[in-house]
Amino acid sequence: MNLQTLPIILLVVCHAQAFQYAQLAQYIDDHQEEHVEALRDWVAIESDSSNIHKRPELHRMMEKVAEKLRLMGGTVELVDIGEQELPNGQMLALPNVVTARFGSDPGKHTVCVYGHVDVQPAKLEDGWATDPYNLTDIQGNLYGRGTSDNKAPVLAWIHAVKAYQALSMDLPVNVKFLIEGMEETGSNGLDAMILAQNHTFFSDVDYIIISDCGWLSRRPALTYGTRGNCYFYAEVEGSRQDLHSGVYGGTVIEPMTDLIGILDTLISPSGKILIPGIREAVAPLSDEEWKMYQDIEFDVDHYKNKIGVGQLMYNNKVDLLAHRWRYPTVSIHGIEGAFSDPGTKTVIPAKVTAKFSIRQVPDMDPATVKKQVTDYLQSVFAKRRSPNKLTVTMVIGAKPWLADTQHPLYEAGKAAIKRVFNMEPDLIREGGTIPIAKTFQDVTGKSIIMMPIGGFDDGMHSQNEKISRYNYIEGTKLFIAYLNEIAQIKTSV
Ligand SMILES: *[C@@H]1O[C@H](CO)[C@@H](O)[C@H](O)[C@H]1NC(C)=O
Ligand SMILES: *[C@@H]1O[C@H](CO)[C@@H](O)[C@H](O)[C@H]1NC(C)=O
Ligand SMILES: [Zn+2]
Numbered sequence: 001m002n003l004q005t006l007p008i009i010l011l012v013v014c015h016a017q018a019f020q021y022a023q024l025a026q027y028i029d030d031h032q033e034e035h036v037e038a039l040r041d042w043v044a045i046e047s048d049s050s051n052i053h054k055r056p057e058l059h060r061m062m063e064k065v066a067e068k069l070r071l072m073g074g075t076v077e078l079v080d081i082g083e084q085e086l087p088n089g090q091m092l093a094l095p096n097v098v099t100a101r102f103g104s105d106p107g108k109h110t111v112c113v114y115g116h117v118d119v120q121p122a123k124l125e126d127g128w129a130t131d132p133y134n135l136t137d138i139q140g141n142l143y144g145r146g147t148s149d150n151k152a153p154v155l156a157w158i159h160a161v162k163a164y165q166a167l168s169m170d171l172p173v174n175v176k177f178l179i180e181g182m183e184e185t186g187s188n189g190l191d192a193m194i195l196a197q198n199h200t201f202f203s204d205v206d207y208i209i210i211s212d213c214g215w216l217s218r219r220p221a222l223t224y225g226t227r228g229n230c231y232f233y234a235e236v237e238g239s240r241q242d243l244h245s246g247v248y249g250g251t252v253i254e255p256m257t258d259l260i261g262i263l264d265t266l267i268s269p270s271g272k273i274l275i276p277g278i279r280e281a282v283a284p285l286s287d288e289e290w291k292m293y294q295d296i297e298f299d300v301d302h303y304k305n306k307i308g309v310g311q312l313m314y315n316n317k318v319d320l321l322a323h324r325w326r327y328p329t330v331s332i333h334g335i336e337g338a339f340s341d342p343g344t345k346t347v348i349p350a351k352v353t354a355k356f357s358i359r360q361v362p363d364m365d366p367a368t369v370k371k372q373v374t375d376y377l378q379s380v381f382a383k384r385r386s387p388n389k390l391t392v393t394m395v396i397g398a399k400p401w402l403a404d405t406q407h408p409l410y411e412a413g414k415a416a417i418k419r420v421f422n423m424e425p426d427l428i429r430e431g432g433t434i435p436i437a438k439t440f441q442d443v444t445g446k447s448i449i450m451m452p453i454g455g456f457d458d459g460m461h462s463q464n465e466k467i468s469r470y471n472y473i474e475g476t477k478l479f480i481a482y483l484n485e486i487a488q489i490k491t492s493v
Helices: 006-017 021-030 032-043 052-071 147-166 190-196 255-263 287-295 300-307 317-325 366-383 408-421 435-444 469-487
Strands: 075-079 083-085 091-093 097-102 110-116 136-138 141-143 174-180 207-210 221-226 228-237 329-336 351-360 389-398 426-430 447-450 466-468
Touching: 021 032, 021 147, 021 469, 032 052, 032 147, 032 469, 052 075, 052 091, 052 097, 052 147, 052 174, 110 147, 141 147, 141 469, 147 174, 147 466, 147 469, 190 435, 207 435, 221 408, 221 447, 228 255, 228 366, 255 329, 255 351, 255 366, 287 317, 300 317, 317 426, 351 366, 366 389, 408 447, 408 469, 435 447, 466 469
Parallel strands: 110 174, 110 207, 207 447, 221 426
Antiparallel strands: 075 097, 083 091, 097 174, 136 141, 141 466, 228 351, 228 389, 329 351
């Protein structure tokens, strides 16, 4: 080789590979208003998946997503995932799932971005300060239903791809999208679709990215775990029909008394779970984990004031966060069949059904939890020697999800956050359940990361949901940077 040309060759090669982040970020800044308008356009569609009367809107929403991706030159499919059965037996078409592909270079990694464009219900009368379907900018916060959960993050991903295209830069990785419209009601039909496409859509996917959660503070975060949920019905049945307490009271053992009695044995007054075996199954907190919790930016007083309670169960950050994310809880939600209207009614309900759930964590297992809870409640009930009948059923058994924070996917995430925000991210978990993460993991076997861009105070599912322009726009830059970092991941041969 002619040594004189070597530096030139190296220069050329380096130049071609250099990641022009500054230009891409500038593009996003220059197109901020356009991106806000795109969000306005999506928020205006009342894609409430829980309201069957809004189903046409949901179909329109999926069409809109597909159209946007098509206009960008993606290979787009609207995947029919069948129908759902309504309580009255009627069948209703589910919204199509949108899949799209940008690039199919076998020499590059392939990521699949998952997101959803359906929303929780919202009405102005619920206590919104603005029309929930008319995006409103108040001091840099963009208010509207579905802004943070999950329309802005989905758009941010799309705009990240668009920025590369607009500047005629090659995408550093192949990007696939999987956008659904039933997340808020339990992702009906999606598990089957993922299973059906395991050897087609997912065959060349290396990594799955979910951006459907939020930061914990003003510091960017990467999420590496979610709790699962086991939801129970405990039904106590007594007389054939409801009884008058004046006429029959004192002559029958009341189902409600039995039910309250057994519910009271689930947890101690200080919140300790009393069901045998549950606490023993929880993975112990390691020193490393303790240290990670120590480093997280979190204000206990602010948390306390936000929820408006006089006292929390734990006053130090580590215990509080650990109990929010990595320990199980029992919550009692309600009693069906109980009298709950205003006024006084002197009824003895004949049948009452308690609803409670256990947020579960590694290494708990739903099937085991089901047995532990059923056996325990039946034994407690047996001690009461009641003539009534107790039936315990588990109606939801969603597993927890946990990722390895040392995985290259997370290291790449940390590097992208460093580039865009110039800081280290908080490594956090979600106390809630995102069952789809576990499905992706179990079915496809691919590595998954949750990279949120929502703010800690966005009010997802609540009144006055918003996302800040800052999170939306800087979040788009984060996704741009992240695609480049993923491209650097070395695959072992
Ligand atoms: C949205 O709100 C703005 C400001 O209140 C108003 O001018 C506009 O007409 C509204 N748009 C729709 C579609 O309701
Ligand atoms: C899905 O495909 C992957 C290979 O890409 C395989 O390892 C996995 O076992 C498949 N899952 C199911 C449920 O068949
Ligand atoms: Zn969501």
